[in-house]
Amino acid sequence: MAKLIMTADDSASVRQMVSFTLKQAGYDVVEAVDGKDALTKLGTQKVDMLITDLNMPNLDGIGLIKGVRGGALNKFIPIVMLTTESQESRKAEGKAAGATGWIVKPFKPEQLIAVVKKVLG
Amino acid sequence: MTPHLCNQVAQWNSCLTPTMEVLRQLSGCTEDQFLELGGKLQDFAFRSSGISSVSNNLVELVAGAESNQLTERLRNLFAQMNSYLDQVNTQGNQSCSTLEQIMVQLENVVRPLEGFQKMDKALRMLSISTKIESARLGELGAGFTTLAMDVEKLSQTVSEKSAGIMAQRQSLAQLINGNLQMVRSTEEHQYADAQKILAAVGNNLETLANLNATCSATGNQVAVISEQISSDIGAVVASMQFHDITRQQIEHVIEALEKLQQHTCDKATPNEDTCPALVAEIGDICELQTAQTRHATDQLTKATNTILDSLRDIGAKQTQISQELQQALMGSSDSTETSLLDTMEKEMHRVTLILQNCDRADQELAAAMHKVTSTMAEIGGFVSDIEAVGSEIDLIALNAQIKAAHTGPQGAALGVLAEAIKRLSLDAVIQTEAVSNTLQAINAITASIADQSFLEVEDGSQPVSEMEQEARQIITSLSGINHSLQQQLSTLARTAESLSDEINQTTSSIHVHEEIQQQTEQVIQALEQVYAEARSLVPASSEFRDNLRHMEQRYTMESERMIHEMLAARHGVQLSLQKQQTSAGSESEYGDNVDLF
Numbered sequence: 001m002a003k004l005i006m007t008a009d010d011s012a013s014v015r016q017m018v019s020f021t022l023k024q025a026g027y028d029v030v031e032a033v034d035g036k037d038a039l040t041k042l043g044t045q046k047v048d049m050l051i052t053d054l055n056m057p058n059l060d061g062i063g064l065i066k067g068v069r070g071g072a073l074n075k076f077i078p079i080v081m082l083t084t085e086s087q088e089s090r091k092a093e094g095k096a097a098g099a100t101g102w103i104v105k106p107f108k109p110e111q112l113i114a115v116v117k118k119v120l121g
Numbered sequence: 122m123t124p125h126l127c128n129q130v131a132q133w134n135s136c137l138t139p140t141m142e143v144l145r146q147l148s149g150c151t152e153d154q155f156l157e158l159g160g161k162l163q164d165f166a167f168r169s170s171g172i173s174s175v176s177n178n179l180v181e182l183v184a185g186a187e188s189n190q191l192t193e194r195l196r197n198l199f200a201q202m203n204s205y206l207d208q209v210n211t212q213g214n215q216s217c218s219t220l221e222q223i224m225v226q227l228e229n230v231v232r233p234l235e236g237f238q239k240m241d242k243a244l245r246m247l248s249i250s251t252k253i254e255s256a257r258l259g260e261l262g263a264g265f266t267t268l269a270m271d272v273e274k275l276s277q278t279v280s281e282k283s284a285g286i287m288a289q290r291q292s293l294a295q296l297i298n299g300n301l302q303m304v305r306s307t308e309e310h311q312y313a314d315a316q317k318i319l320a321a322v323g324n325n326l327e328t329l330a331n332l333n334a335t336c337s338a339t340g341n342q343v344a345v346i347s348e349q350i351s352s353d354i355g356a357v358v359a360s361m362q363f364h365d366i367t368r369q370q371i372e373h374v375i376e377a378l379e380k381l382q383q384h385t386c387d388k389a390t391p392n393e394d395t396c397p398a399l400v401a402e403i404g405d406i407c408e409l410q411t412a413q414t415r416h417a418t419d420q421l422t423k424a425t426n427t428i429l430d431s432l433r434d435i436g437a438k439q440t441q442i443s444q445e446l447q448q449a450l451m452g453s454s455d456s457t458e459t460s461l462l463d464t465m466e467k468e469m470h471r472v473t474l475i476l477q478n479c480d481r482a483d484q485e486l487a488a489a490m491h492k493v494t495s496t497m498a499e500i501g502g503f504v505s506d507i508e509a510v511g512s513e514i515d516l517i518a519l520n521a522q523i524k525a526a527h528t529g530p531q532g533a534a535l536g537v538l539a540e541a542i543k544r545l546s547l548d549a550v551i552q553t554e555a556v557s558n559t560l561q562a563i564n565a566i567t568a569s570i571a572d573q574s575f576l577e578v579e580d581g582s583q584p585v586s587e588m589e590q591e592a593r594q595i596i597t598s599l600s601g602i603n604h605s606l607q608q609q610l611s612t613l614a615r616t617a618e619s620l621s622d623e624i625n626q627t628t629s630s631i632h633v634h635e636e637i638q639q640q641t642e643q644v645i646q647a648l649e650q651v652y653a654e655a656r657s658l659v660p661a662s663s664e665f666r667d668n669l670r671h672m673e674q675r676y677t678m679e680s681e682r683m684i685h686e687m688l689a690a691r692h693g694v695q696l697s698l699q700k701q702q703t704s705a706g707s708e709s710e711y712g713d714n715v716d717l718f
Binding site for chain 1 (some may be wrong): 132152155156159161162163166289354355358359360361362363364366368677678679710711712714715716717718
């Protein structure tokens with residue numbers, strides 16, 4: 001059975017490209033339009049991995065990571081930040097919140113898939 | 122001068138409002154267009170993948186295991202057919218020679234048979250003479266009447282048997298002549314045609330082997346092109362994200378301008394102390410945001426051009442795949458409807474027909490040989506009968522001699538007749554031996570080929586029926602491959618053309634970058650005008666240079682910091698914002714933009 005990955009981003013076109021890339025590689029994808037939407041969905045749906053943007057309305061990426069790590073269903077899943085932010089301070093913040101990795105946009109499809117394969121084992 | 126500056130600040134401030142409005146519209150207006158483009162990209166990628174898949178199928182069809190196996194089977198069949206035809210040719214020549222020898226021997230039967238006819242006449246004459254002599258003798262010659270009747274019967278038997286042999290000889294001669302013509306005609310036309318076709322099949326086999334090699338090479342080429350297409354799709358996916366990146370950059374510009382506007386509004390009544398600093402700040406911010414806006418627009422334009430180029434490249438490469446496969450598979454054929462496999466299929470049909478004709482000729486020849494053998498047996502029966510007649514004549518002659526001796530001097534004439542009958546018995550033996558020897562010679566000739574049939578050739582290779590069956594199976598496989606080939610090539614060409622057309626339509630309808638560039642140009646001009654006017658009134662301050670050091674904190678993107686650094690460098694401030702220390706570890710494995718914690 002294909003692994004299920006959530007992509008959380010307030011940009012529909014970014015979600016579209018992430019979904020397209022993952023689906024081409026054989027993964028199933030569920031989308032969330034912001035951190036709050038993602039956290040709500042992750043409360044009831046088990047996924048294998050989360051790829052999230054940092055700056056989103058309602059709840060940002062750091063808040064989302066903290067929410068997921070503090071929850072139960074998806075507490076231990078790999079979470080990769082996919083953002084335009086490249087500041088070390090922000091990365092450190094993400095790492096401290098429980099992020100597994102950090103990808104600065106734009107990503108190349110093969111990069112994203114390599115990272116997904118790596119963190120999903 | 123200060124009131125003028127203050128008025129100018131107010132004027133610039135009001136100028137920024139429409140500029141920011143344009144930027145706000147820009148930051149949200151392209152999402153739908155990029156989403157639609159993303160949808161099309163997915164469709165193109167899916168169809169492109171389908172084309173690559175069909176291309177690989179075609180290569181596999183022509184250069185794959187099944188095709189190679191078929192080529193090998195064809196090669197074997199070709200060798201067997203060649204061997205068979207060589208053997209047929211040799212045996213045809215042998216058969217002709219044998220039949221010609223039989224014809225010569227049949228001619229040899231004619232003279233002894235003529236001897237039998239003379240014997241028949243002599244016997245009849247002797248019978249009449251015996252009857253006459255018997256009548257002259259009266260009572261004394263009474264026993265000779267029976268003798269005369271026996272002699273007459275013998276003459277009839279000799280006549281019938283020799284006529285039977287003659288009729289069989291003629292029938293055999295006709296049969297052999299007919300078969301000789303048939304064998305020679307088969308040799309002249311069928312075998313020659315078969316050799317010609319087999320030579321063509323041999324050439325086509327080589328062409329097929331070359332085609333397999335070409336297709337394998339094309340397969341590698343298809344794989345390379347598919348990789349390039351995959352890379353093109355990757356480039357589009359990466360470039361599509363610049364829509365979001367540019368949106369954020371424009372939002373950052375708006376944010377900076379909003380703050381500037383807020384700042385100037387807060388100082389609603391600038392005095393002569395604060396006004397120059399405010400002018401300098403306006404110049405600083407507008408210069409910086411001009412550079413950021415220009416960079417964002419250039420980046421989006423570049424990304425959109427990459428999208429357009431990559432999409433066009435995908436269409437062109439799929440057309441290239443289709444054309445290369447078309448060229449490789451159809452070769453130099455004038456008609457796109459006729460492929461090498463088409464030609465080979467037709468040739469195999471012709472070879473099968475010729476083999477069937479050869480088989481039929483072979484069966485006819487075998488039947489003729491059986492007929493020769495059975496006729497020879499019948500002739501042998503006649504010869505035995507004539508041999509028996511010879512013995513009977515001998516006995517009758519002996520009986521006549523004894524009776525003539527008993528009759529005394531009056532039966533002397535009958536004694537002469539008895540002598541004549543005795544001589545005839547010797548003639549009968551000689552003629553019978555002559556016919557018998559000829560028949561034995563014919564039997565010896567026919568015995569060597571009587572059981573020989575082309576259906577079972579000496580070296581144990583496949584008989585014609587098996588070769589026909591193999592040819593039919595190969596034709597069926599060739600036909601299947603050919604049908605599939607034509608169908609898939611046609612589908613491939615259609616799909617590639619339609620994809621290319623649609624990509625061209627899509628790319629020619631993309632103007633989002635031009636529209637954005639046009640609108641940002643207005644923004645840039647407005648900002649450039651503000652900062653040029655501001656700079657002309659108050660040059661860049663040392664305070665600005667200090668500000669540059671902490672303003673970078675506002676940026677979230679590497680490219681924004683790079684622009685900031687370049688501008689700082691222009692004002693003599695050295696910043697090292699681009700090369701931030703990256704987290705240790707994985708950037709080399711996944712790229713500079715990836716960190717795994």
